Amino acid sequence: MGARGVLLVNLGSPDAPTIPAVRRYLDEFLMDPCVIDSPRAIRRLIVSGFILPFRPKRTAHAYASIWGPEGSPLVALSRKFAAGLAERVPVPVSLAMRYGSPTVDDALQELLARDVREILLFALYPHHADSTRTTAIRFVRNRLARLDGSVGLRIVPPFYDDPAYIAALSGVCRRHLPAAFDLLLFSFHGIPERHVRRADPTGTHCLEAENCCEVRSSAHASCYRHQTRVTARLAARSLGLDEPRWAVSYQSRLGRLPWLTPYTDDVLDSALERGIRRLVVACPAFVADNLETLEEIGIRGRERFLAAGGEDFTLIPCLDDDACWLEVVAGWCLDPPPESPIDGH
Secondary structure: OOOEEEEEEEEEOOOOOOHHHHHHHHHHHHOOOOOOOOOHHHHHHHHHHHHOOOHHHHHHHHHHHHOEOOEOHHHHHHHHHHHHHHOOOOOOEEEEEEEOOOOHHHHHHHHHOOOOOEEEEEEOOOOOOHHHHHHHHHHHHHHHHHHOOOOEEEEOOOOOOOHHHHHHHHHHHHHHOOOOOOEEEEEEEOOEHHHHHHOOOOOOOOOOOOOOOOOOOHHHHHOHHHHHHHHHHHHHHHHOOOHHHEEEEEEOOOOOOOEOOOEHHHHHHHOHHHOOOEEEEEOOOOOOOOHHHHHHHHHHHHHHHHHOOOOEEEEOOOOOOOHHHHHHHHHHHHOOOOOOHHHHO
16 A cells, blocks of 8 residues: 555646736646647637637636635645545545646655655546546656656546445535525536547447437447536435426536537526526536636626526535545545546547
8 A cells, every 4th residue: 555646636726816827827728739629720829819818817807706815716625635635545645736736747756755656646527528637647647657657557537426426425415405495506517519529439429419418328438418417417316306406507618619508607597587596506527616616606607696586596515625525535545446448548
């Protein structure tokens, strides 16, 4: 056991809620080919010509509205989670962000200094997507090969349907559900439809039919849409909710390409017409609260729903450093589940 170390990787945050810091962060993030999958020259044109001149100011304002004494909520909560995990496992634990600080290189060097011979990589995303898991895995694998190619890398697979994860997720939901509500909305981070199709190993299944996520296929191992729907269904079942009382939507779209639907904004706008006045929103694409949960949903989403005539809006927190969730991950660190073939490419 002493030869193993655990590397936790989350997405990342700017170093400060300022326009220059946000611009640096967005440039690194959006120039990742796993995020904007255009040729580099076109990606550079899109990012430098159409996004960076305008978006940093708006995004910096959004970050400022949630920034705390410990800085970025995502980084602060991830640090608390890493500290809690380190107390529960007899192996070194290190934390990195795919973009920004703490860096992957620093986290790897911290583990290598402890003479680990195998690193268990835990990409902190329940569902497979190239823009989250794939980029983190590729980046860590590349950096580790440069630092010490003799150290092994083992990868925790997507855990969207793992019973222990579902139990932890539904437990947090249960503790924060109000006594009376009309709808529990599982709002997942969206991705472009073409990302879903690109990840389909069959090339003929994903998004080819409305019920493609319900028709058994090998494509489901790498299908973000299928996996998010499974998470929502299992969590709702654990909570004892029938389908009219829960729904799935997708948030945070960028640009004009079609993204996964229904869009969370549209659900919020049409809620009153559907008789929904007391809304609860959970964001299971994330294991730690961040800009997309606290500002996009907790501030702007709340304002949007209430302005449309809603009466009550509840945001359920992410797993963060929940004790049950920490115990789940501690168990995986000591007895890792089998790796997924999709993480080997």
